[in-house]
Amino acid sequence: MTLGGMFDVAIVGGGVVGCAVTRRFVLEGAKVVLLEKGADILSGASKGNSAILHTGFDAPPDSLELACMQAGYAEYMEIRERLRLPVLETGAIVAAWTEEELAKLPGIVAQAHGNGAADVRLLTRAEVLAREPELSGRVLGGALVPREHVIDPWSAPLAYVLQALANGGEVRRHTEVLGGRFADGAWRLETSGGPVEAAYVINCAGLYGDVVDERLTGATAFSIKPRKGQFVVFDKAAAKLLRTILLPVPTERTKGIVVTPTAFGNLLVGPTAEEQESRERAAVDEPTLRMLADKAAELVPALAGMPVTAVYAGIRPATERKEYRVRVEAERHYIVLGGIRSTGLTAALGLAQQAWRLYARPHAAPAAPLWPQAPRLAEHGPRDWQSPGYGEIVCHCEMVTKREIEAALDGPLPAQDYGGLKRRTRAGMGRCQGFYCNARLAEITLGRFADPLAVGAEHA
Amino acid sequence: MLDVAIIGGGPAGIAAALTLKARGVRRVAILEREAVLGGVPRHCGHPPFGLREFGRILTGPAYARRLAALAEEAGVEILPRYSVTALQPGGVVQAATPNGAATIRARRVLLATGAREAPRAARFVGGDRPLGVLNTGALQAYVHLHGLAPFRRPVVVGTELVGLSALATCRSHGIRPVAVVEAGARPVARWPLGLFPKLLGIPTYFNDGIEEIRGHGRVEAVRLRGGRELTCDGVLLTGRFLPEASLARLSHLALDPGSLGPVIDQYGRCSDGAYFAAGNLLRPIETAGWSFREGAAIGGYIADDLAGGLPAMEESINIVAGEGVKFVVPQRLARVTPLRGRLQLRVEAAISGRLRVSSEEAVLYKRRISTRPERRILIELDEMRPPREARQLVVEIVP
Structure with a gap:
């Protein structure tokens, strides 16, 4: 006997893709369990990205990636109000800084039109500077992508999973898939939390997609080549310097370094693209962080001397090839959604639709699914502190209330580590990085986290 | 309408409030985002605090409690858990409170939000x-x-x-x-x-x-x-203090890229004359005792200003941090004779040479100096007679 009985689908990996797939399958009526090896969802690749909702204007034409981004974008816009998810309508400018880059812009516009982004158009230098007067005068021109926007990269997947939970889905954290066997039309997965039985398995294991593939099928068709990206977050005072996402003219390997507003009212620069062996270590280093800050100040000169609020690094699950590595083995009841890189935040909902099509088994969808609401963390929308009765402001930099922290620690998917609490509330993520609130948070979270903030009592 | 709203209930804010009350200013309020007054000394569990203010050596928490009690006794309106979210021109302050948002209007606002470590x-x-x-x-x-x-x-x-x-x-x-x-x-x-x-x-x-x-x-x-x-x-x-100047940075007030605090004149007056600033918000950092005395002095200037007694801001002289000097506070001097108060400065790196203040035409002050970062350096303003036409004074350390 296995805990929880037989599931229709076990989804491996609680990154943004796993969260979106879990939601989709629950809404289609399947009995679903999401298995996440970390202490919280979003503890791998999905924890650090540039938070952009892409139109797919520069995606490879006719690719699955493009189709999923377009479908994901459309579904996000369709469901976001019911889940209370923000969109910061920024638009993006692909800016040209050299004659060579300038010459590439018409091709980018043509590709965008081919990709269905018909509103993408060239901007003259004067138009670019009229829209973004703080941009360096060295800019030569640009391409405007009006519907490229910014979202909250943590509340979105959290909302997907919360909706799955509200409608009968199940999430198991601290549950690593160690192996599995398919026999008699069903999977028996060995996990660190005991065996799990499911008719179907969907591998959304991100940075461990190939490892899980191997553990389940004995072979893998791809191998993850971890690619680290470092980021620098500027103080909220920087937000007034740039309203539009500033994209570089891309190269073959990466979208390049972006300067972008965030949903939380900061300005972000990054990512780098650093190949590395480790799938775990997202270390930052001083020379790279300085390079990023300098790069941002080169493009937006008023950023010189702007205080830095935070730095972080994320790891994208790149593979030896550029495209998404999606594969279905219908006879083995197995789908893998692998190699989902930086576009995954946008494409997740589209990938979930794709997985549902590939799955092709009937279920009875709930007639009136519940729509739980995400935390209100976006700077441009109403925040919890604006409603009376919040008790106390615990994190003053990000104006996080005790009421919000208690909700994040209780709720249907309580935060079980500091990272999870930060992503659900923004506590400790502001300019003082916990100078004022860290001790209070340690007290409030006492006994809640496996990795506690305080190591124990002080001995006076 | 308040006479004076003080943002931040640490030593500088409380000292200003006490002075204002002693000078007979009627409605003085301290907006403090924590539940109690006292500021940073509240959690400095060690002496020496309070030697000058109270004539005895106290621990930080004891000092903070004493300051808070004095404010209460003096009839200062204390607004705990008021988190100021925005400063608007002319002395309008937006705040979050557990009972809802509040708009506070005051004839003058004192910013005393302190400092924190990088x-x-x-x-x-x-x-x-x-x-x-x-x-x-x-x-x-x-x-x-x-x-x-x-x-x-x-x-x-x-x-x-x-x-x-x-x-x-x-x-x-x-x-x-x-x-x-x-x-x-x-x-x-x-x-x-x-x-x-x-x-x-x-x-x-x-x-x-x-x-x-x-x-x-x-x-x-x-x-x-x-x-x-x-x-x-x-x-x-530890250390590497930064003024907690976020409110000022997000507002209309001018900020000094050197001190990272608001630009003030010798009276603590910001670029909007409805706003003043005092304490470690001005520069990183000084002792609690220094902040207390600075708060008291600037509280006095606010009382003068309410009585119509401060010189106009328009005709002021800019103070520029020149070679070897990281910042100078105040960054502006209202033109008045004789000048009073002092310039505070810091250096970027260990340096020896001649500390000099000069206008466009003349050297107004000089002395030999050998100093290091984070050391307090002061220049008394009453030693200086800027020429009538001076627009700017440069403070520098030359070989």
């Missing part, structure tokens, strides 16, 4: 990002306010006074620092305090810094630039 991110310290990397302010809040320990065996970075006080905090609360790391060649704090780590038997590495923090979950080790590896369960980043 966190890890702002220092660009490399490596993993595990738990256990803190500033002294957070450590003190752990042990003094909540009875908790954030680590047992930290590496301590920095030898400013606050770093040495952090060592004392650690030692008296069951925390045993592994090492002290200092970027400079010598302790920043004055002799003999710089000997403190040595006396405690804590190895101190000069001309060094953390290259990389390692740890999965919690800090496990650090690697220094010099190559040394230290096993530890935390990193305590």
